[in-house]
Amino acid sequence: MTIKKFMASSEASIDLYLHNLDALHVRDGGLAGHISKLDKHSRYITEETRSGSITAKIRDQYGTFRYIHSSIDPIEEATVWASHVALEAPAIAVLGFGLGYHLFALRKRSYCGSIIVIEADMQLFQSSMLYMNLAPTFQDSMVYWFVSKNLSTLNSLLCAINIDNISVLPFLPASTLCPEYYETTRSIIHEYLYEKRLFQHPSMSRGILQLMKCLQH
Amino acid sequence: MNVLVIRMHRFGDILQLTPMLQGFKKKYSDCRITFFTSCEMSELLTDNPDVDEIISIPEKKYRYYLKNKTEYYARIFNEMYELISGLKGRKFQMIINRHYEFGGILAHLIGAEKIFGQIFSPECGSFLNDPISTQLYDAILTNRKINRRNLVDWACHIAGVPPGCGNMYFSVPEIDLFMAESLLSEHGANNDPLIAVQLGAAKSFRRWGAGNYFHIIKWLIEEKGKKVVLLGTEDEKGEADKIHARFGTSNQYVIDLIGKTDFKTLGAILKKCQKLITGDTGTMHMASAVGTPVIALFYGTAYPWETGPYGTGHLVLYADEKCAPCFHPEDCISGHSCRNSITPEHIRKAFDISEAIRENKITNIDYYSEKVKLYLTYAKPDSDQTLVPINGISNIRDIRDFPDHPGREDFKGEGISGSMDNVYRKGNHLLRKLHRGDSEGFMDLFPEYVGQWIKLISYIKEKHVDENISVFLIQCLIPAINEATRAMQARDYSALSDLIHYDFKRAIDILTGTSPHTAHECERRMVQ
Numbered sequence: 086m087t088i089k090k091f092m093a094s095s096e097a098s099i100d101l102y103l104h105n106l107d108a109l110h111v112r113d114g115g116l117a118g119h120i121s122k123l124d125k126h127s128r129y130i131t132e133e134t135r136s137g138s139i140t141a142k143i144r145d146q147y148g149t150f151r152y153i154h155s156s157i158d159p160i161e162e163a164t165v166w167a168s169h170v171a172l173e174a175p176a177i178a179v180l181g182f183g184l185g186y187h188l189f190a191l192r193k194r195s196y197c198g199s200i201i202v203i204e205a206d207m208q209l210f211q212s213s214m215l216y217m218n219l220a221p222t223f224q225d226s227m228v229y230w231f232v233s234k235n236l237s238t239l240n241s242l243l244c245a246i247n248i249d250n251i252s253v254l255p256f257l258p259a260s261t262l263c264p265e266y267y268e269t270t271r272s273i274i275h276e277y278l279y280e281k282r283l284f285q286h287p288s289m290s291r292g293i294l295q296l297m298k299c300l301q302h
Numbered sequence: 303m304n305v306l307v308i309r310m311h312r313f314g315d316i317l318q319l320t321p322m323l324q325g326f327k328k329k330y331s332d333c334r335i336t337f338f339t340s341c342e343m344s345e346l347l348t349d350n351p352d353v354d355e356i357i358s359i360p361e362k363k364y365r366y367y368l369k370n371k372t373e374y375y376a377r378i379f380n381e382m383y384e385l386i387s388g389l390k391g392r393k394f395q396m397i398i399n400r401h402y403e404f405g406g407i408l409a410h411l412i413g414a415e416k417i418f419g420q421i422f423s424p425e426c427g428s429f430l431n432d433p434i435s436t437q438l439y440d441a442i443l444t445n446r447k448i449n450r451r452n453l454v455d456w457a458c459h460i461a462g463v464p465p466g467c468g469n470m471y472f473s474v475p476e477i478d479l480f481m482a483e484s485l486l487s488e489h490g491a492n493n494d495p496l497i498a499v500q501l502g503a504a505k506s507f508r509r510w511g512a513g514n515y516f517h518i519i520k521w522l523i524e525e526k527g528k529k530v531v532l533l534g535t536e537d538e539k540g541e542a543d544k545i546h547a548r549f550g551t552s553n554q555y556v557i558d559l560i561g562k563t564d565f566k567t568l569g570a571i572l573k574k575c576q577k578l579i580t581g582d583t584g585t586m587h588m589a590s591a592v593g594t595p596v597i598a599l600f601y602g603t604a605y606p607w608e609t610g611p612y613g614t615g616h617l618v619l620y621a622d623e624k625c626a627p628c629f630h631p632e633d634c635i636s637g638h639s640c641r642n643s644i645t646p647e648h649i650r651k652a653f654d655i656s657e658a659i660r661e662n663k664i665t666n667i668d669y670y671s672e673k674v675k676l677y678l679t680y681a682k683p684d685s686d687q688t689l690v691p692i693n694g695i696s697n698i699r700d701i702r703d704f705p706d707h708p709g710r711e712d713f714k715g716e717g718i719s720g721s722m723d724n725v726y727r728k729g730n731h732l733l734r735k736l737h738r739g740d741s742e743g744f745m746d747l748f749p750e751y752v753g754q755w756i757k758l759i760s761y762i763k764e765k766h767v768d769e770n771i772s773v774f775l776i777q778c779l780i781p782a783i784n785e786a787t788r789a790m791q792a793r794d795y796s797a798l799s800d801l802i803h804y805d806f807k808r809a810i811d812i813l814t815g816t817s818p819h820t821a822h823e824c825e826r827r828m829v830q
Contacts, residue, residue: 145792152796157804162796165803169737180739250384255739257795272373279376282383288424292411293382295422297375299404300361301368 098215108220116232120211129212134159139216141184141209143262153183153209153259163190166256172196174252178203178274180267181259182232184213188222199248201229203239203270205263236269243277249285251278303333306389306397306412308405308419310340310361313565314584315453316347317470317591318612319400322457323352324468336394338408345565349473359385360743386411398461403428418460434460446605446627454612455686466683470612472591474569475724477754480761482570486531489557494529497522498572498589500580501545501560502538507602507631508581510641512544517646518579519545523555526653531575533568533585536561577656579649586611595660597652601640602631606677606689615659616679617652618689619644623673643673652676655692722813725754729802729810736799745790748798752786755779755806779809 110117129141136158142150155162167190170177175198179188182204191200204210210232213219222228231242243251253274260267283290305326309316316339323335334354337347340361347353359382367374389412397412399405399419406420406428421431430436438456441449455465486496499519502509522528532542542560549556563571568585569592572578578589579597582604589596589611596616600606605627606618620626621640628634651669655676669676669692677689728751735744759779762772782805789797 140796147792149792149794151792151794155796155800157800162799162803165733165799166737169734253739254737255741257736257739257741257744260739261741261793261795271377275376275380278380282380289383289386289411290379291424292407292422293379293386296382296404296407296411297364297368297378299407300365 101218102211102215105214105217105219105223108223109214112223113230116230119232120207120214123207123211127208127212129153129209131212131216132156136160138186139184141212145262151258151262153262154186159184159186160190163187164193167191167194167196170194170196170254171252172198174198174250176201176246176248176251178251178253178270180253180255180270181205181257181262182210182213183256183259184209185217185219185222187256188228189217192222192225197227199227199229199246201231201242201246201251203231203267204259205234205266207232209259234266236266236273239270239273240277243274249281303330303396304336304392304394305330305333306336306338306394306409306414307400308338308397308408309400310338310404311343312584313343313346314587314609315400316343317472317584317587318454318609319457320350320352320471320591321454321466321468321612322398322461322463323350324471325458325463326461327352328467329463336392338389338405346472349475350471352468352471357385357389398457400457418462432460442608446608449605450607450686450688452607452612452687453609464684465686466681470587470591472565472569472588474566474573474592477724477757477761478566478570479573481757482567482574484760485559485562485567486557486571486574489559490554491529491531491557495527496531496557496575497526497528498531498533498575498578498580498585498594500533500578500583500585501541502534502583505603505631507634507638507641508583508604509541510581510599510644512541512548514644514646515541515579516545516548518649519556520549521646521650522653523553528576529555529557531557531571532560533563533571533578534560576660577653579653582609590616595656597649597656599644599649601626601644602634602638603627603629610677610687610689611679612681612687614679614681617656617692618677618679619648619652620675620677621673622675645674648674648676722810725751725758725806726810728754729806733799733802736795741793741795744795744798745793748786748790751802752783752790755783755809775809775812778805782806782809 106117106121109120129143131139131141134140134156138159140152140154140156140159142152145151163186166187170191172194177191177196177198178201179191180203182188182202188200188202229242229246231239251274253271255267255271307319307323309319326333326335335352336355336357337353338357339347341358342362344356344358347356364378367378386408394412394414395416397409397414397417399409399417399421402420403422406422409417409419410422418432419430419435420428422428430439434456438460454470458465458467499515501512501515519530522530532545534541539560542558545556546552546558559571565588569588572585572589572594573592575594577595577597578585580586580589581599586596586598590613596611598606598611598616598618600610600618601621606620610616610618621643623636623640623643625636626640631638648671655669676692678692679687680690681687732744732747732751735747759776762775782801785805786798786801788794789801
């Protein structure tokens with residue numbers, strides 16, 4: 086098993102990174118600009134897994150290493166994750182991008198709806214650009230990117246996408262690194278859906294509010 | 303036919319619906335029954351052959367969050383919205399609501415061709431949608447004493463199936479029986495004759511009192527040579543402490559399992575007991591469901607025709623005061639004389655009669671009391687259950703023809719492979735929670751999953767499974783369990799997912815024989 090640090094990446098990976106950055110620039114110039122200005126020393130340590138794929142790990146606040154993806158077979162892990170996703174949801178908000186395996190698994194499963202990727206850590210996003218060919222996903226108009234610690238504009242993005250139903254799917258290994266951030270993200274998405282449903286389906290909404298009142302008392 | 307049954311909580315009430323479910327399946331062999339309940343109660347129905355699907359919501363958690371964490375309001379709304387929208391799309395032919403207002407609103411939102419029980423409409427509010435439910439409601443409101451029908455039979459009538467068409471049912475897998483044996487053995491009960499005593503009840507006015515129970519327990523130990531198992535929830539520990547205090551020192555004949563049992567363990571413990579002595583409690587219904595004879599005390603608000611133990615051969619002591627059954631025990635002006643009129647002597651006599659029935663001994667029944675009536679429950683097919691008054695029956699021969707407690711074959715786990723099936727399903731359930739981002743649910747259940755593996759290791763050792771496999775498994779499982787402990791503390795979800803998907807799965811494959819296993823491989827791994 087080899088352990089690669091960000092700076093020890095091969096030339097091919099740098100080409101891939103630049104190729105990804107170009108594609109991202111076309112899609113979201115602002116985000117591409119932020120990524121390119123990041124410090125090259127990553128907190129994430131990548132390593133090759135038993136299956137030959139790449140995984141990443143990071144020390145948490147207690148000094149314990151925590152894996153972002155399976156240390157055995159991240160592709161299989163992502164495939165199993167994607168197999169539980171209900172394909173009829175018009176949109177899926179994926180909380181935590183990691184290295185991107187589960188996004189690819191979702192598309193591989195022929196999911197045709199919108200995917201909203203929400204990632205708190207730009208450095209992790211940058212790491213994924215070193216190893217994964219993200220250019221096709223940057224060109225995919227049905228994939229929306231929100232890579233920022235500042236959640237104040239998330240609601241605007243949701244309103245702009247204007248979807249009636251969003252299935253919120255945290256990718257736990259990645260999303261548990263910033264639990265408060267992803268909790269707030271979930272709250273914002275839920276508030277958005279709540280307001281939308283109250284307006285669009287008033288009788289069903291009234292019934293559910295009554296059920297909640299019964300539960301409370 | 304697609305049927306939805308709604309009952310959210312109170313485990314006795316849910317168990318009381320199991321005969322109706324059985325009757326429904328007999329009447330409509332192609333029907334599919336979905337049961338909507340709370341997460342805490344879903345274990346009652348797992349492995350029930352008459353329930354095809356259980357849908358549950360975390361009712362307690364929702365209640366807590368709605369009262370204390372309003373920031374979760376939108377989330378709860380959305381979860382319920384999505385769940386109900388999904389159920390609405392299933393187009394149920396029938397909904398049987400046994401949960402009053404909450405169930406009525408739910409039934410209205412989900413919709414069905416026929417809805418039985420309470421229903422809701424925005425125009426009329428809540429109302430009863432079928433004549434039999436109306437009869438039941440009227441009976442309870444106007445004069446409960448007129449009602450001579452058990453709620454189990456009422457449920458059957460409401461659902462349109464014959465009463466007495468089914469038995470109470472609760473599945474106790476083999477592994478839980480094994481764990482109950484181990485638990486009892488830890489407390490020094492090895493094949494001893496056991497009598498279970500449920501000390502408490504959810505409401506304090508339903509408790510007969512630790513002092514009274516102490517006399518019965520002492521009598522059971524000293525005169526009858528029994529060991530007594532105390533049952534109840536953690537809240538009822540105070541009652542048990544009073545009994546221990548009266549014994550003075552720790553008594554090896556009293557096995558205190560208060561607060562130590564979940565539903566499956568409780569059912570398993572009851573199966574091991576010869577009898578249960580209890581007030582009107584959920585445990586009483588659990589005993590009926592697993593085929594353990596009951597001696598039940600009814601007074602105050604409890605009315606034995608309505609909620610007595612279901613099935614033939616249980617005994618009910620009923621304090622038939624003028625004011626019984628009452629609605630407002632907190633306003634009682636007679637000092638709860640109904641509860642006080644049942645004395646330990648009544649229990650002793652009922653116990654002796656119950657033993658005579660169990661041993662099929664023909665003997666004269668020596669019981670008479672003006673205030674405390676003794677009844678024997680009698681349930682037969684196509685008929686409502688009745689309570690046969692023991693008062694006045696001169697000879698047990700009159701009731702000798704009553705069948706033994708009709709139990710049903712428990713879901714046979716078939717030893718290890720059955721347990722493997724259970725563990726495999728639990729593992730998949732956990733993976734689903736993980737992949738849907740339900741970290742709380744995952745972390746709540748993962749320790750139980752690991753606990754199941756620990757149980758299996760004991761089981762494998764006890765049952766002397768093939769030694770090579772046994773040693774190999776234990777060597778493979780113990781590091782996995784240690785890694786699970788580390789990963790749980792670190793909340794390393796990828797590692798936990800890998801454990802379920804690879805390490806524990808490998809153990810399942812070996813135990814179920816789906817993975818080729820040779821002595822050589824076993825040796826090689828042992829060396830590693």
